[in-house]
Amino acid sequence: MTKETRALSKVRIVDLTDERAIYGVKLLADLGADAVRPVPKEGDPLEQRGPFDGTTGKSLWYAFHASSRRLFHVSCSKESNRQLQRLCENADVVVANSGHPFEAFLDLDEIRKKNEKCVVVDCTSFGRMGPWKNYLAPDLVAGALGGSVAITGDVDTPPLKPFGDLNFTVSGAYVAIAALAGLRHARETGEGQVIHVPVHECIASCLEHVFMFYLFGxxxxxxxxxxxxxxxxxxxxxxxxxxxxxxxxxxxxxxxxxxxxxxxxxxxxxxxxxxxxxxxxxxxxxxxxxxxxxxxxxxxxxxxxxxxxxxxxxxxxxxxxxQSIPQVAENPQLAARNWWSTAKIDGDDVKISGAPYQMSESKTSPRDLPSVSVSDQDVLEVCGWRKSS
Amino acid sequence: MRLEKVQLRPLEGIKILDFTHVLAGPFCTRLLADMGADVVKVNSESRMQINAPAGPYFTMWNRNKRTISLDMNHEPARKVAGQLAQMADVVIDNFSMGVLDRWGIGFDDVSQVNGKVIYVQMSGMGSGGPWSNFVTYAPTIHALAGLTYTTGVSGRENIGLGFSYNDHQAGLHAAVAVLSAVEARRHSGKGQRIDISQFEVAVNLLGPTFMHYFRNDQPTEPSGNDLQYDRIAPHGCYRCKDSAVDGEVSERWIAIACLDDAHWNSLCDAMNRPDWTKDLQLETAEGRYVQRRYVDEQIGKWTSEFDPLILMEELQGMGVPAGVVQDGRDLMENDPQLQESKFIRTIEEPHPRMGEIYADKLPIEFESTSCEIYKRARLLGEDNESILSDWLGIDKETVQKGEEDGYFR
Missing domain, CATH: 3.30.1540.10 (formyl-coa transferase, domain 3)
Structure with a gap:
């Protein structure tokens, strides 16, 4: 087994995601994609999500979800926008959530004109059409409208949200699949494309019996x-x-x-x-x-x-x-499979989840946790993304 | 061989040999089939109980695939399975560990004759380790991984998720792994083995929770609809005016999530509570969090007067994240977004045993490589001839003889 090799080591991604799709880019980045995430100089808004490290105050939520990324600072300046545009023009995949602050800076037509192979995954809450298309839907609301909340809970409790961000991890996983399927087509034909992934439909597609009960009641x-x-x-x-x-x-x-x-x-x-x-x-x-x-x-x-x-x-x-959380943390099966991993956050070793799959020829566990490692002086140069042509 | 630049589904040309059953595995291969992969599902009369191809559950998760029947108790059937595996880009199973090895089509056997094969085993607990032979379904995994414990309310460990959530997630993650291995193979020329522990898929979804435990020594407890780590309120489901459907009273609920001051101020406007905007105790997110039970109670009193749909439209119009808690009927009958995208559609060809059947749309829309093809799940052995001809060049007479002799059943 060649442990140094990662399955997606030849894939370049620009990550313009928020909570709705960041898990998808995490999956791709942990599999080896060079995923570059632009963040505002004042910090990534997602760094406000708990839990936080009790010593450093850093967001552990962010460390998990933005693992294996390279971050670079973007401001609202024209030069910054130009750099971001150029980065996208040299990417294999751009993953964006509609409404992301930097999405508005991008000229999608220009990107596709200059980079025909580029796959753009556009993750929206409700799709591009329809009366709810501009509705605000954090995980709880997305789960309520998507159907997962109605079937969780008991007769003596309110309908309950699945724990954590379990609705957005579904849309995130779909985003990763969309990117990889689009990439496969682009590799075969040279043709990139735009791919739309509505969170609402993602959640509704993962409800096991719900539609079956209605349709075959x-x-x-x-x-x-x-x-x-x-x-x-x-x-x-x-x-x-x-x-x-x-x-x-x-x-x-x-x-x-x-x-x-x-x-x-x-x-x-x-x-x-x-x-x-x-x-x-x-x-x-x-x-x-x-x-x-x-x-x-x-x-x-x-x-x-x-x-x-x-x-x-x-x-x-x-x-x-x-099992409670401490019991899972001590689980003998996970220990026997050496599942827990370690990654660095600002030089500190942090124990983190391993990968959701193991591959015989490719390493899958997360690499270092995110830190600003790319300057904004010349993004393409520093990222090594300048085209040889 | 490069595909012509014509409108194809994105995974056209990928051959998948599918030994999966129930939900997790079939959901993975359904996704891949929806996107154009040629998925050949192996079934047999002897496994009908689990894979009953004329039941609604099977038809939901096995559309767009072809079906071959192989009775693996017979050597000729095992031989054909080996030949199919030799031709496959992907072999996938979610049997207990070791079943395919016993049939002579384990990874070691197949990879010797097909070095490009991507061989996926998606067992409950993964290969190796003291629990590797444990039997699991999704509710088992939810319990073992902490999902049941954490999804609930304080003092209750017996609620958990109301559906087989992790089966879907295992299927989605398996699809990610398969497609990543396809990309890797493009550069290396080699296939590989993928070991998916459905348990590890589930534990991974709680990543930040375990980091919190390891770094801060704080175990997470269930907290209902509160956000576990962010002191934000209001954030919950609130009872609305009941409705009557077909003479039966039905509970109605709305979810409201105020993540910032703007959401809160708009909610106060909607509720006509100017006193709250001036209340110093509720001025900050932290203050509202401390007072959240009082705030929740007041909101609940207010929402109980309203139809949730009308309330949602009003709140969203004012910039408050709010959503009706939709059940299956809502999704089917009242959801304008799902209607807009024709999310549930009737499959054109009726099922020979079940009649009219349906497909929920693949929630991925490709602008250039449309995946708007939905074919019904197939009956046992319905595609024996076409599969054996396409993949192995076996003629019709040989297939018929195999069926008569009981190998292809």
């Missing part, structure tokens, strides 16, 4: 008017649920084999009425499955959560022990 017993309201951890199949054990919580499911789960309950003399012949009647399988969930709730309540989790895995049952 007649098939699903628990769909009321094609909608399944929020109901805590209970999955749309009724067969996955976080249950309470003696000393913790565990996601329990009798799938993929209810029969195997029954055998386990029989072994433990905890099968209750699950062998009742009434459940063998035609059409009673669903009722039997729901009854099994009731039996499991009682059974789990008497169990030590850790033992139950490992017992389940021995039984090939995909139970999941609900």
């Amino acid at each position: 007649n098939i699903f017993r628990n769909a009321r008017g094609g909608v399944l309201n929020r109901r805590g951890s209970l999955h749309w199949t009724d067969l996955y649920e976080v249950m309470t054990a003696k000393n913790g919580h565990i996601m329990v499911t009798p799938t993929p084999s209810l029969d195997n789960q029954l055998v386990w309950l029989i072994e433990e003399d905890a099968f209750d009425d699950l062998l009742d012949p009434k459940y063998q009647e035609p059409g009673e399988r669903g009722q039997w499955a729901r009854r099994m969930m009731d039996v499991l709730r009682s059974w789990v309540a008497e169990k030590d959560v850790k033992s139950l989790f490992f017992d389940a895995q021995k039984h090939h049952a995909p139970y999941g022990w609900v």
